[in-house]
Each structure stands twice: as structure tokens, then as C-alpha cells.
Amino acid sequence: MTLRQTLASLPRDARDTLFLLFVIVWVIAPQVSNLPVWTSVLAGGLLLWRGWLAWAGRPLPGRWTVAVLLVVAVAGTLLTHRTILGRDAGVTLIVMLLALKTLELRARRDAMVVFFLGFFTMLSNFFFSQSLLTAAAMLVALLGLLMALVNAHMPVGRPPLAQAFRMAGTMALLGAPIMVALFMLFPRMAPLWGMPGENLTGRSGLSGTMRVGEMAEIALDERVAIRLRFEGAPTDVPPQSALYFRGPVMTSFDGRQWQAEPFREDSAWAARVAVPASLQVSGPAVRYEVTLEPQRQPWLMVLEATPDAPQLPNMQAYMTQDLQWMTTRPITEVLRYQAVSYPQFRHGPQQAVQQLRVYTELPTGFNPRTLALAAQMRTDPALATANAETLVNAVLQRLRTGGYSYTLDPGVYGEHTADEFWFDRKEGFCEHIASAFVVLMRALDVPTRIVTGYQGGERNPVDGYWTVRNADAHAWAEVWMEGRGWVRVDPTGAIAPNRVGAFQRLRAPQGALATAMGTLSPGMVQNLRAVWEAVNNSWNQWVLNYTQKRQLDLLKALGFESPSWQDLTTLLGTLVLAAALGGMGWSAWERSQHDPWLRLLARARQRLARAGLALPDNLPPRAMAQQVQAHFGAPAQRLSDWLLQLEQLRYAPSPATELAQLRSAFRSLPWPQP
Known part of the structure; x- marks a missing residue:
């Protein structure tokens, strides 16, 4: 016997239960990555158990068993989240309640509770992701739950699932206009899903620290970080080599890790932030719109340099002394804003000030060979009294001609990261190169710092938006030069000019399927990705960013x-x-x-049932009259005559009465009392 035949031979309630369990699994499945492991395992085990009970026709567990499991679920939620309130704890508990309630499916009332919990669990998926894939999956879940609801209201017979699907689809289509109207017109004070996440760990590759050797892992992340739409003609768009999106500025170095300066109440921090930004812009402006993916960090990604605050919905932004734009709270939903940037700019003090000395500090005991290299360079007559620009060119020339290479897999660096790069490995990713460059420049007594962010991007030919991915995360340097202020220097470009100029960044190894598809059709994978990202971008623009x-x-x-x-x-x-x-x-x-004659006959049948005479729905009026005479006797003669007249109206060649007369007489009949 095939599986289909086996399912067809199951009792009606078993079939409907298995279908409902399948829908519940579909609803819960997207939550697995957000739930504690024990929740996924326990909920899955409970659903499998319930499915086996339905398949084998076994009785449901007793109430004490369910009560013990409920205590375990609540205790596990409290131990994991330390509360039963909040997003994460609430979703954990609602998933467990849904799985447990399936063990109590004894009556239609229990089924209604399961449906309610199922719809709520379906909605909770959007607390974690509002992507187009999530929306499509939940649309399928909605149809499944509606089908199960339709099945619950058709207790007679064995209606096929196709009939329930047609009815559920009709219900969804009828409700779609109301849903669209509510979405477009219901007043909102924030973006659609403005509920902040409880886990504020950054999703993007950027953070407030840069540990040498870890940034190469970001190149494996092909998720979209930023989308841009430039205004004006295509010729107004800056070249890829000028697309630098400024993120955290790293100033402190402990020998292994660079860190952006947090707020501190001490003189060193005060001296550092006292260096004025003194931003001066020139040349043509670049106007554009940014769609920033949720990064759970307060950093706004804008092109260098942006003098005026981006236009944000329901949020304020401010610029630090390092030219980094930040918001007053972490960005936990897709955010769209407009900005105006100037690729030609100057910033920082034009003349040497005491506060710049903090940008020449290095930790003691680290990178002795790099310090010796700096001392050796200073013994060269051409560099002994050279200015910062000359020293920068000398170091860049060393990178170009010293056999250095740009790679995603430079190996694990040890304690003296700059020494290993300059003298041993001679290969690295952008953070290895930028860190070693800054250490050497500081050893040469030149104020230098690291800037992290994104560099480059690619234009989607389908919708014209520029896409910047997490894999485009980049680290470069800023060197202070007298009379010019802080000047961007990208040492990676000295080793791999195509990374910055032609934007040929390193690619992570592709899987076997992607490699095979790329071999058969080199442009197919890229075209499919462009189409998908254009569709997903439209979802972000028109749904997630539908603001007040x-x-x-x-x-x-x-x-x-x-x-x-x-x-x-x-x-x-x-x-x-x-x-x-x-x-x-x-x-x-x-x-x-509907047939008014049938409605009048049904009303008569209802009145007789209330009087104590329940008659089958298929009984004709003449047979009903006979039952009335036999049950109530002579006092019901008028009622019997009325039923016979009703039958004559339906079947006689020339009835003596009209339906309106019978409807009027119906109200004056002496109906028997129960």
C-alpha cells in the first residue's frame, strides 16, 4: 500500500490532525534559528509524538502528563531567558504552548485554541525577520491554517483538501483588499516592524573594534549591507574608487586589536575629542538615497564626506569629531534616508596641535622590528627631515615593490602583527595591511589612524540600485598632513590596485552547485541574483519602508x-x-x-423542533403534516393544513395560494408549546 493510499484509509480526524501538525511545523520551522536548542528539540518531539498518536489511533495523554510538560516548558523559559516577558522569552513560550496544545485536541474548542496560537506564532516570525522570503513562507502558512480552519467547520464526510484550499484561498482573496487598506492607511508613528531586537550584537561585519586577522572572515558574507539610489544622470555617480562609506574610526591599539574611542571621563579622552573636525567641502555634491539593512549598531553609512545630517524618519543623527554619523539608538530595522556628500573635502586641523600626539602612540613591547625599520628609514638623508606626504609615499612604494600580496587566507598572525606582515608573511587582508601601515607611520612619528567602513559597490542592472555587501567591508588609513589635515590613504591599493580602482575584490570559494552553474552558464547565477535582489529591494522600499x-x-x-x-x-x-x-x-x-420556499419550510421545521418535534431535513411537507398530526393531534390541524398548502404551492399545477399569503399565515399559526 502506498503512502497516499495509507493516508486515504486513515479516519477523518486522523487525517485532519496530521495536516494541522504539518502546518504547525511549517509555522515553527523559520523560528528554529531564533529559539533555544531545547525548545526546538522538545517542540519537535511533541509534534512527532502527536503525529504518531494520530497515525496509530492511540488515545491522547492524560492531563497530568500535559501539566508536567507545561511546567517543564515554563521552567525552561525562565532558566534560559530569566523571564517570561519580552520578545525572545515570549516567542519561546508561545511555541511550546502551541506544541503542547496539540496533545489536547479532543474537541472543536481545543482546535480553535490551536488555531489562535498558530496565527500568533505565525505573526511572531516577523519579530525576527521581515524579508520577502519570510513573508512568502508565512503566506503559505496562512493558507494552511485557513485550510485547517475550514476542515474544522466541515465535520461531515471526507471533503478533499482541494475543496478546503479553494475555500481558504477565496477567504484570503476576499480579505486582501481590507488588508491592503489597513496597511496603507492605518496611522503609524514608526516603520512597520519597529519593535527593537533584544540582541544588539551587530549583524554587519563592522564593529567598534578591529582585531587583526578577523576581518577577512567578513569576505565570506555576501549579504547586502547597503543599497543606494543616486540622483541625476549616470555620469554624476562617483567612480567605484571614490565610494568610501565611513564607519568606526580606530584610534587606540593594544598590539593586537584596534578600538574606536568610547566615551570616558578622563583627560586623555577629552584631549582626543578636542581635535576639531573642521570639515570643509568643495566641488559638486552627490545626492543619493540609502537603504540600510538592520545592523543593530548606531552607525549611519554615508559617503565621505557628509556635512549635513541625513534625513531620518523618527530618529536623530549627529556627527562625531571623526566625521562619523551616528544615530541616537541602534538600527534594528531597514532604514531609508537621504544624504548629500562631497567627494572633495578637507577636515581636521591644518596646523600641528598638541592633541595630535595621541595619534602617534604605540603600545610598548610590540612590533620591535617595525620600530627598528622606522628608525632605519629616518637615517636615510632623504627621509630624515621629510614631511608626512614624503614618508607616506616611501611606505607605499615599499608595499608596491616589496613582494607583498593581498589574500583572504593569510594564516593566523601572532603577537607582533606588524612585524609578521612587513618581514615574514608579506601577505594579508585589508586590516593586516592597514594596521601594519598605521603602526609604521606612527613609529615614524606621523599622526595616523584606521578608518573602517565599506568601499566600492556594484550596480544592479535590473533596478539601477547600487549594492554594497558585508563582503565589501574595508579598512583604510588617515594620515595627518600639515596644511591639508586628515588625508585618506588606502595602503591596500598599493598592493592590489584593482581592489580599489576596478573593484575586483577577493571572492570566497563557491559551493559545488554554484561552481557547476557558473561553469555551465557564467552569467546565469549573477543575473538570477540581480533579479532576486531587485525584487527584494522593491519589497524593502515599498513595504518595510512604508512610513507615515x-x-x-x-x-x-x-x-x-x-x-x-x-x-x-x-x-x-x-x-x-x-x-x-x-x-x-x-x-x-x-x-x-436562495429558494424562499425552502427558507419558509426550514423556519417551520425550526419551530416544530422548539416545540419538541425534531424532523429530518429531507422530510417533505406532506410527511411533516402527518408527523404533526400523529404527535400533537387535533389541536395542530391548522398547522397540518398549512403544510399541505405549502406542498401544493410547490407541486400543484395551479396552486390556490401565494407564497406571501402562506408567509403571512405562518406568523398567525397556533404553534404547539414544548
């Missing part, structure tokens, strides 16, 4: 001069009222299409 401003813009397009949230509420209420009236009209029309 865009709602008000919609009202302006509809003719409102100065729209407000009150106008949104009024318009939404009007549409809901119109939909309700339309539904009432449709219901009245549908009822009018």
Missing part, C-alpha cells in the same frame, strides 16, 4: 491639501464602513438568491 511620510504623500496625491493622521483615520474608517455596507448588501443579495 509616504502615507501622507498618498493623501496629497488623493487631493488632501494638508493631510494629517486624523485624515488617515477618517479615510480608513470610511473605507471600512463602505466595505461593511457592501458586505451587508452582498449578504442580503445572496440570501435573496
